[in-house]
Amino acid sequence: MNTQPLEKKSHILWEPTDKDIERSHLKAFAKTVNQPLFPYERLHRWSITNIGDFWSGVWDYADIIGEKGETIYVPADSMADAVFFPDAKLNFAENLLKGKDAQVAAYQADETGVTAQITFQELRKQVAKAQYGLQQLGVKKGDRVAGITTNNIEGLVALLAATSLGAVWTSCSPDFGAKGIIDRIGQVQPKILIANLKYQYKQKPFDISDKVHETVGQIGSIQHVITIAGELPDAITWHSFLENDVEIPQFERIGFREPLYILYTSGTTGLPKAIVHSVGGTLLQHVKEHQLHCDVHEEDVLFWYTNTAWMMYPWVVSGLASNASVLLYDGSPVLPDTPMHLWNIAEEIGVTHFGTSPKYLDSLMKAEVVLKDHYSLASLKSILSCGAPLVAEQYDWVYETIKEDLYLASISGGTEIIGCFVMGSPVHPVIRGEISCKALGMAMEVFDDRDAPVYGQKGDLVCTQAFPSMPLTFYGEDGDERYRNNYFAERPGIWTHGDFAEQTIDQSFVIYGRADTVLNPGGVRIGTAEIYSVVEQIEEVKDSIVFGLPCENDEEIVLCVVTDQLSKELAKHIRQQIRKKASPRHVPRRIYQVNDIPYTVNGKKVEGAAKTEAIGKEVKNKASISNPECLQEWTDIKEKECY
Numbered sequence: 001m002n003t004q005p006l007e008k009k010s011h012i013l014w015e016p017t018d019k020d021i022e023r024s025h026l027k028a029f030a031k032t033v034n035q036p037l038f039p040y041e042r043l044h045r046w047s048i049t050n051i052g053d054f055w056s057g058v059w060d061y062a063d064i065i066g067e068k069g070e071t072i073y074v075p076a077d078s079m080a081d082a083v084f085f086p087d088a089k090l091n092f093a094e095n096l097l098k099g100k101d102a103q104v105a106a107y108q109a110d111e112t113g114v115t116a117q118i119t120f121q122e123l124r125k126q127v128a129k130a131q132y133g134l135q136q137l138g139v140k141k142g143d144r145v146a147g148i149t150t151n152n153i154e155g156l157v158a159l160l161a162a163t164s165l166g167a168v169w170t171s172c173s174p175d176f177g178a179k180g181i182i183d184r185i186g187q188v189q190p191k192i193l194i195a196n197l198k199y200q201y202k203q204k205p206f207d208i209s210d211k212v213h214e215t216v217g218q219i220g221s222i223q224h225v226i227t228i229a230g231e232l233p234d235a236i237t238w239h240s241f242l243e244n245d246v247e248i249p250q251f252e253r254i255g256f257r258e259p260l261y262i263l264y265t266s267g268t269t270g271l272p273k274a275i276v277h278s279v280g281g282t283l284l285q286h287v288k289e290h291q292l293h294c295d296v297h298e299e300d301v302l303f304w305y306t307n308t309a310w311m312m313y314p315w316v317v318s319g320l321a322s323n324a325s326v327l328l329y330d331g332s333p334v335l336p337d338t339p340m341h342l343w344n345i346a347e348e349i350g351v352t353h354f355g356t357s358p359k360y361l362d363s364l365m366k367a368e369v370v371l372k373d374h375y376s377l378a379s380l381k382s383i384l385s386c387g388a389p390l391v392a393e394q395y396d397w398v399y400e401t402i403k404e405d406l407y408l409a410s411i412s413g414g415t416e417i418i419g420c421f422v423m424g425s426p427v428h429p430v431i432r433g434e435i436s437c438k439a440l441g442m443a444m445e446v447f448d449d450r451d452a453p454v455y456g457q458k459g460d461l462v463c464t465q466a467f468p469s470m471p472l473t474f475y476g477e478d479g480d481e482r483y484r485n486n487y488f489a490e491r492p493g494i495w496t497h498g499d500f501a502e503q504t505i506d507q508s509f510v511i512y513g514r515a516d517t518v519l520n521p522g523g524v525r526i527g528t529a530e531i532y533s534v535v536e537q538i539e540e541v542k543d544s545i546v547f548g549l550p551c552e553n554d555e556e557i558v559l560c561v562v563t564d565q566l567s568k569e570l571a572k573h574i575r576q577q578i579r580k581k582a583s584p585r586h587v588p589r590r591i592y593q594v595n596d597i598p599y600t601v602n603g604k605k606v607e608g609a610a611k612t613e614a615i616g617k618e619v620k621n622k623a624s625i626s627n628p629e630c631l632q633e634w635t636d637i638k639e640k641e642c643y
Contacts (some may be wrong), residue, residue, distance in 0.1 A: 011398050013429040014406060024426040027062075027293040033057040040427065040437060041507055048443040048465050051075075055084060055284060055441060055468060062287035062321070065098060066090025066253055075466070078493055080484055082466035083281055085256035092260055092279050093164035093253035096125050096320040103299060104325045108153045109345045111200055111331035117349075118153055123160075126153075128249040129242040130161035137224045139192060141166030141252060144262065146190035146222075146554075147486050148172050148181060148212060150199050152332040154228045154238055156317060158194045163260060163279075170262040173307035174199045174206070176601055178214045180623035184264045184309075187274045189221035233621040256280030256468075262475055263311055263415050266600045266624050273482070274475035277418050278468070285419040285469035286318035290307050292440055294353055294384060294409070296322045296425040303327035304355030304384070305342065309601060311415045312355065312386070327351060329430030333360050339367045343375055350379035357387040357603060361394050362536055370401045382407040384424075387604055389511045391533035392433030412461075412499060412511050416487065417469050421461065421489045421497065422509045434508040441467055447504040451491055454503070458525060460515055461499040462491065470495075500527045517607040519548045520555050526586055528607060529558065534581045540570055543597045546588065547611040549638070558637070559588035560610070566593035571643035588594050590642040596630035610634050 023036075030037040035046050047054040052073035059068055069087025076082045083291065099105055099120035106123065108116040118126070128292040139145060145162035149155035149171055162169045170188055172181045174196050185193075195212045198205065209232060216222050234272055260279040264272040265545040290296040300321035303326070306312040319326045327349065333356075335341045346354055362370075371377065383398060383406060390410035398408050409424025412435060421442050428436035438444040443465035445453040474486075488494045499513045512518075512527020519526040528546050543562040548555040559566045563570065571591045578586050598606040601624065610617045613634035622628035 011432040012393055013431045013432055014404075015236050016407070016427055016429070021427050024295050025297070026295070026425060026427055029057065029061050032061055032534075033273065037277055037427065040425065042436050043078075044301075044440055044507075046624075047440040051441070051465065058284055058288045058441070059085075061331075062284075062291060063285065064287070065095050072468075079463075079466045079495060080470065080488060080489070083257070084199070084466075084468040085551055088256040088280060089253040090280060090283070091166070091251035091253045092283055092454075092567075093127065093160040093233065093249070094253075095283055096160060096318065097127065097249070099320065099323045103323070105320060106153055106156055107301070107325065107327045107349050109153075109329045111203055111335060111341070114345055114348055116153060119307065123157070124249055125247045126157045126242065127160045127164060128246045129244055130157050131164050131249050132244050132246040133226075133241040134165060134167070137192060139165055139167050142256060142259070143167045143192070144170055144185075144188045144190040145192045145194065146170050146185040146188070147195070147308065148174055148176075148195040148208070148215070149228070150174060150196045151306065151308055151313065152196075152330055153328065155194075155196070155308060156328060158226075159317065161249075161344045162192075164249050164251050166254045166258065168262060168276075170482065171308045171313070172308040173601060174208050175201065175505065175626070176306070176309065177623050178218075178602070178610060180210045181211070181215050182218045183621065183623055184272050184274070185215075186219045187271070188262050190219070192224050192226065192230065193219075193222045194226045196228045197232070199229075200331060202585060203335065207453060219529045254279060257472060261314055261418065262420065263314075264309070265415055265493040266604065266606075271621065272624065273486070275416060275483075276472040276475050276479075278472050281468035281470065282314070282418050283318065283321060285417070285467070286315060287321050288440065289315075289420055289423065290319055290324070293420070293423050293425050294382065295407070296324050296353060298323040300324045300352040300354045300381070301327060301350055301379070302355075303329070303346065304353045305329060305333050305357070306355075311418050314418065316355070334363055339364060339369055340371065340374065341370055343377075346380065347375045347377060352379050352381045353384060354380060354382070354445045355386075357389045358385055358394060359603060361385065361397070364392070365397050366539075366542070369584045372402060377403050380406065382409060382424075384409050384411060386411045386413070388422075388454060389513065389533070390433075390530040391529070391536065393533070393537050395430070410471060410511075412501075412509070414497065416471060416497075417467070419469050421463060422511075431508060434504065434510055436508055438507060438509075444503075446501050446509075447491070451494075455505050456502065458500060458502050458512060458527065460498045461501040461509075461511075463497065490535040501527065501592065514607075517547065519546070519557055521557055521585060522554065526557075530582050531557075531578060531586055531588070534578050534586075535559065535561070535574060538574060538577060540564070541574070545594075545597045545605055545607055545610055547607045547614070549590075549611070549614060551589075556589035557587070558590045558592070558614070560592045560594045560597070562594060562632075566591065566643060568643055590630065592637060592640060592642050593631045594630070596627055596633075598627060598630055600624055601626045
């Protein structure tokens with residue numbers, strides 16, 4: 001069913017068939033809550049107007065195990081004070097471990113290929129053993145259990161065992177430096193640390209024993225250390241930790257608003273914020289997104305390329321609550337001689353939902369990979385993308401080189417909400433360069449400087465109604481105050497997310513980048529994604545970063561490119577393409593050649609760090625940057641040769 005105006009027909013890259021719509025979760029959900037599916041915009045308005053009815057409907061539709069209680073939603077004068085399911089009791093792990101005995105719960109893969117798989121029955125047994133092990137170490141409800149874990153089955157078991165007891169899980173990736181780990185988990189005073197001592201990346205082995213030893217020495221709250229793939233003095237090995245006869249896990253049901261996860265922001269402007277997420281809010285947000293928006297069905301195989309520090313890791317893990325299988329992958333997405341490595345795995349195990357980033361898709365584009373020439377991808381239903389805006393040309397490339405009958409969805413949300421604000425749906429057509437719709441239950445608008453909603457204009461992405469996965473608090477001193485100052489200070493009572501965006505008249509969305517990296521030459525706000533979308537299509541440019549430098553009470557655009565040789569001719573070509581495809585205002589005043597671009601450990605460009613270094617200020621938390629040494633290239637950049 002097409003709800004788009006006729007003039008947009010030429011930009012439609014995929015449309016669901018009537019059969020697709022009829023068998024979608026979204027169609028079935030609309031029926032269960034006695035609401036028409038179309039127009040979708042009406043269903044969405046119902047979901048943010050009848051907030052209690054909507055989220056109660058999600059609980060019922062997703063077969064959440066627990067006691068829902070009579071009261072669903074208690075509004076308040078402030079979004080941050082609204083309360084969901086005040087009387088509910090549930091256990092997160094119980095809801096993720098309800099799958100059929102013989103069904104594969106998780107596949108494990110690394111740079112060598114698929115290495116293991118575990119059924120729901122086997123996973124329940126492993127969780128029972130780990131649960132008993134944690135109990136013997138004194139873990140109880142509310143305790144923090146920290147992981148420095150790779151994306152593998154042992155890490156999944158540890159997470160589920162901790163949450164089965166009502167404990168709080170928090171994790172870092174082994175590739176973080178010791179300071180990055182301590183800056184994060186040190187804030188939340190964990191009782192137990194579970195650590196993978198060895199991992200492999202780009203076919204190189206790494207041993208982090210010294211890093212773990214330093215972490216334990218710096219965090220006094222850690223009482224016990226459990227090691228995976230290696231041994232440390234005075235630590236418990238994973239094998240001995242599971243050495244008991246327990247086979248059936250017990251689940252402690254706790255309040256909807258009890259803490260489940262502590263996640264961390266990138267921390268490039270200071271100490272990472274430790275964001276506390278609730279049991280019920282996380283579970284409901286994820287089952288809603290998986291089922292209603294991504295159309296994940298029982299026995300589908302859900303994958304997202306992620307490490308254990310990024311919010312997409314718990315997002316994928318929650319796929320188990322929809323009775324789907326998940327693929328856990330640890331390693332580099334692209335190997336030196338095998339750029340299609342992830343697709344070898346996807347084809348072998350029948351991945352249905354493939355989650356990735358624009359950066360990864362761009363790497364395949366530049367390698368001129370044509371996946372449909374190598375794989376049938378018969379099982380593949382959708383490709384999902386986040387981490388940065390997906391540009392229009394990447395939409396084209398996906399349908400031209402991967403698969404024509406495919407639901408492609410760019411999504412936008414964040415660690416702060418452990419979910420999405422705007423995303424796709426199985427009943428919307430895919431429009432080139434656009435995010436299809438507002439997520440159900442999320443009251444999204446784009447506000448201008450008057451705090452008025454606008455269409456066809458760029459502004460700030462905001463949310464005007466409460467939703468269950470709002471953070472409980474920021475962990476630590478003055479946590480409530482810091483939380484409110486971050487998201488509600490700019491517009492009291494309204495969540496200002498920090499994305500620079502545009503809402504079309506059809507209520508689809510285009511994200512132009514983070515508001516704090518928006519360029520402002522001549523007083524006109526420009527999103528960095530508008531420039532990246534052009535530059536990334538230029539064959540000679542391998543990577544790029546753009547930011548604004550102060551200049552005589554104004555700002556000039558600086559573009560830094562990774563290329564074999566920056567010449568006057570290439571710089572002229574870059575400017576011509578930006579002028580033609582964006583506007584004269586987007587054209588950079590200065591273009592520099594650099595050897596590398598700063599990225600967070602989660603793969604996001606750090607424009608702020610490059611700018612901070614360029615204006616001679618100190619980058620406060622280099623531990624959050626995977627390659628901080630490259631920032632030296634931005635020191636005194638105005639003194640260097642530019643074009």
